[in-house]
Amino acid sequence: MNGWVESGAAVRIDVLVVGAGPTGLTAAIECLRQGLSVRVVDRREQRAEGSKALVVHARTMEAFRAMEVAEEIRSIGLPFAALNVFPDARPPAIRVPLDREADWGDTEFPYWLSAPQVEVERCLERRLGSLGGEVEWAQGLLDMHQDDSGVHAQLAGGECDARWLVGCDGGRSTLREQLGIRMERRDDGQLFVLADVLTRDEFPDDEGRVYRSRKGLTLIVPMPEPRRFRLIAHLPRLVDPPLIDASFVDQLVLDRTGVALGAHSVGWTSHVFLSHGQSQKMRRGRAFLAGDAAHLHSPVGGQGLNAGVQDAHDLIWKIAAAERGAPGWLESYEAERSVLAGRLVRAVTLATRVMTLQRLVPWALTARVARIALSTGPLQRQLTRRMGMLEQKLPPGPGVDKTPWAGRRLPNPFVGEQRMHDRIDPLRPSIVELPEGGVVVVRPDRVVVGRYPSATAIPPRIQSLLVEP
Ligand SMILES: Cc1cc2nc3c(=O)[nH]c(=O)nc-3n(C[C@H](O)[C@H](O)[C@H](O)COP(=O)(O)OP(=O)(O)OC[C@H]3O[C@@H](n4cnc5c(N)ncnc54)[C@H](O)[C@@H]3O)c2cc1C
Secondary structure, rough: OOOEEOOOOOOOEEEEEEOHHHHHHHHHHHHHHOOEEOOOOOOOOOOOOOOOOOEEHHHHHHHHHHHHOOOHHHHHHHHEEEEEEOOOOOOOOEEEEOOOOOOOOOOOOOOEEEEOOOHHHHHHHHHHHHOOOOEOOOOOEEEEEOOOOOEEEOOOOOOEEEEEEEOOOOOOOHHHHHHOOEEEEEEEEEEEEEEEEEEEOOOOOOEEEEEEEEEEEEEEOOOOOOOEEEEEEEEEOOOOOEEEEEOHHHHHHHHHOOOOOOOEEEOOOEEEEEEEEEEEEOOOOEEEOOHOOOOOOOHHHHHHHHHHHHHHHHHHHHHHHHHOHHHHHHHHHHHHHHHHHHHHHHHHHEEEEEHHHHOOOOOOHHHHHHHHHHHHHHHHHHHHHHHOOOOOOOOOEOOOOOOOOOOOEEOEEEOEEEEHHHHOOOOOEEEEEEOOOOOEEEOOOOOEEEEEHHHHHOOOHHHHHOOOO
């Protein structure tokens, strides 16, 4: 059955997805792949044009591969070759390779992919269309209530009854407010300016730059269009948001780094007031929060879009399992994702503070420490596998046992012609035999539930979760 439901249809659908950013589009695609009937609504009249988030990480590409959209997203993006860090704003830089020279291990996507969010959203929307779905614009969620069997939503253009409601409606989430869930949010009053500009300097097209200067942190990030870069600059003191044009960009970069950027053809620009936080809960009854609706952090880590896509990718197979008669997995959504969100918000907040420190620690000392640390393998690995979200470990709980490997991403080496991940059922938890003997129970998000000597050794609690009609 095609799970798409026409707007206004007077039937109860399986899932109503609120918000058509990267998180909501992922949720809608996954619903259709799982055979769930779905509507995805957004309060905007049409897609916003701003390029916003820029980096797609390896673990997100693995989710996109499962969604059969990775190739298209790769084709619109540019893999970073390296990150050049200038700990005290002047040369020489520490060049951290991010391409195949780097220690990526077993992923098929060994890179940071520069891909503007709006382009990623267009790819996702096309994928949604290929499955028969479509975003309903100008259909904001206004109100909702729920009982044990479903959710009733009041949308701008009518009403909708659904068995489940997924709120992907961003940092100022209406659903979060409707559910009475608080966001523990801290606004630092710090300002970042962002600008997509063409440049005339001679820096390689596919390498990023990070300048730690006393005047503020400055990142210059490659974009897929040749010679186009994203400037991300921290303005340390409270200032009125400046006008961002080519001469502002040139002057700021020159002042802080001594580089004559030659900025021109300014595209998207934005001011971002730093805000970080996490919603107290990610679920109330039959309604869930995902993406920015549940966690917010600074643009420095480039993790916002990635975390949202992974929330949605994780949630929908669990809803589908519940619909098929295995509700146990769904208990794990909030338990797992809120732990990951908390870690992420803390790590990005700390990294942002360390990189934007002004006077707390002697400047020359931090620059020297950064120089030494960044030249070593372990810290470089943080920028590949760690930033790529390949090393996340979920705590034991309803969806993760306490065996070796449990909670980690299944390794993905070649086994003969095939990679290990190709043995996983992309829609349901499955049992996979290991080449060295024994089995693992693996979820569609490639997380290992548990590793056992044989299929008969899988404990009854996990067995019961695998029994689906
Ligand atoms: C200016 C700016 C710059 C950023 N730069 C970066 C960056 O460089 N790197 C990075 O990783 N992240 C960045 N981010 C963050 C990143 O864009 C987000 O983490 C990402 O968009 C989260 O996706 P989402 O789908 O959860 O939410 P969003 O993309 O915010 O999508 C939410 C959607 O919900 C819709 N909506 C809201 N309320 C309702 C309602 N009541 N009913 C129906 N629909 C509703 C909105 O119209 C929107 O389309 C930036 C964000 C902003 C605003």
